Amino acid sequence: MAGEQPQETSALKARFDKFMEERVAPAEPTYNLQHAAGADRWVHPPIFEELKAEARSLGLWNLFLPDSESGPGLSNLEYASFCEAMGRIPFAAELFNCSAPDTGNMEVLVRYGTEEQKRTWLDPLLAGDIRSCFAMTEPAVASSDATNVEATIVRDGDDYVINGHKWWTSGAMDPRCKVAILLGKTDPRAETHRQQSMILVPLDTPGVRIVRPLTVFGYDDAPHGHAETIFEQVRVPSSNLLLGEGRGFEIAQGRLGPGRIHHCMRAIGLAERALELMCRRAESRVAFGKPLSEQSSLRERIAESRMEISQARLLTLHAADMMDRVGNKAARSEIAMIKVIVPRMACNVIDRAIQAHGGAGVSDDFPLAAAYSLARTLRLADGPDEVHLETIAKLELRKYR
Structure with missing residues (x-):
């Protein structure tokens, strides 16, 4: 496994540990009080944005992406100790732009996105200006087998038309959430694992509807949240498809x-x-x-x-x-x-x-x-x-x- 960390990684970890110990951990009670007293549960309290700006100024940003120009380019192994420390405090990962589902969505766009898709969605996500969600799980089917998904992505000229009922769309309750990556079927007659595709759906597109926030043992996990979502005759450009039909x-x-x-x-x-x-x-x-x-x-x-x-x-x-x-x-x-x-x-x-x-x-x-x-x-x-x-x-x- 790993030997000693490179000097620059050790210095970054020391800076990260100091920030977590001196700024983030002491701020947790303040965060909870401000959030409880806030007018909108789906908005982070003021202390959060202060810490987020400070983390970015310290270079503690996009730590999760290996070989990235948008962060320090840590390997998965090097990132492990950073990520573990973030897990101690519920809101910590987002302070460093390292929270799910944004991390997974950014990785998708880095690997599979077109230049246009990267300019439109990846760049603001890497900057922490917007958030995103991932729409895969459906209430009507056993989504542990993703071949069951019933949401449809149908080509219509230069567009795709999307219809589907999703839930556990984590992050969709956040008003900063601007785009979903949705898994649905483009060709139900194709070979089983070539029926599905992924497509980018801006959440302000007509036909996208947030039904409700879901709770976990009574917790709504605000301001992150998990939404039940409806996609009804949602029309997006064909250029929003990721990688190609059947590549989901x-x-x-x-x-x-x-x-x-x-x-x-x-x-x-x-x-x-x-x-x-x-x-x-x-x-x-x-x-x-x-x-x-x-x-x-x-x-x-x-x-x-x-x-x-x-x-x-x-x-x-x-x-x-x-x-x-x-x-x-x-x-x-x-x-x-x-x-x-x-x-x-x-x-x-x-x-x-x-x-x-x-x-x-x-x-x-x-x-x-x-x-x-x-x-x-x-x-x-x-x-x-x-x-x-x-x-x-x-x-x-x-x-x-």
Whole structure:
């Protein structure tokens, strides 16, 4: 795996760590108070824009893109420690223009976008001036098998006409969200994995309708949010199609690998924070005449958590290293493994931390309940556990044929 980081990367990480410690972490209570008092839940409070501008001025921007002129060009392995630290605080990733689904959409445009598409959408996304969303999942079908999607993208002269019903369109509630990348069928008669295409849909196009924000265990995840969306006779220019008809699955494979590992990196940071809160609670709380830290059952839970986090981190770093050295396709099994292991681990660790906090753990006085909702969602987002387990098994069995 990796040796020592290059000097410039080490200097960048030191600058990043200082900013997280001195500016971002102390600002979290202020952010929460300002957001709660704000007139619009779907708008970030003032403290956010201040921190975002400061992060960009420090060169802490677009850290996720390897080989990019728009950022420091970190490898997946180098980015891992940055991304993990961002995962500790819900709004942190966006401060550095490193939040989903924008990261995945930017990667799609970098790899597959035309020059016109890049000028129109990629440039403002890289600058952090707008946000985007990804419209794939549908309520009427089992979207874990993307061949099921029923949204249609039909050619009509120089345009495509789009009809479909999507949900879990994360980020669409944000008023700065200006464009969706939508997966739909262009040719239902083609070979199964050549029926689907991806197309850019400006959200102000007539026929695009946000139905409602969806909740996760009661959390609406504002100001990010997850929308149910309707696309009804939505007409966009044919130049908005990405890569070509029938290339949707090809694009998806290129998009989802980095997105999955970023989710895992952030989830490790989330689990680390939960363990930290559990340990602080154990040292400060007394029950049955002695501190919780002297209770053997809780000590076991702390030890299990430490081991599980460290195991998950090592496998994630291994997957990142493979992506850098041999490419995303060759690292499919490793990416699938961490996508199962890391969210499961985070759920376990956060659940133990909730238990250690008693009734306070399930309240909003601590970030644990919200953290659990996020970790549990990751067992479904970007493919459910069952899909990844099937991938791992197929690739393993292939070795013996």
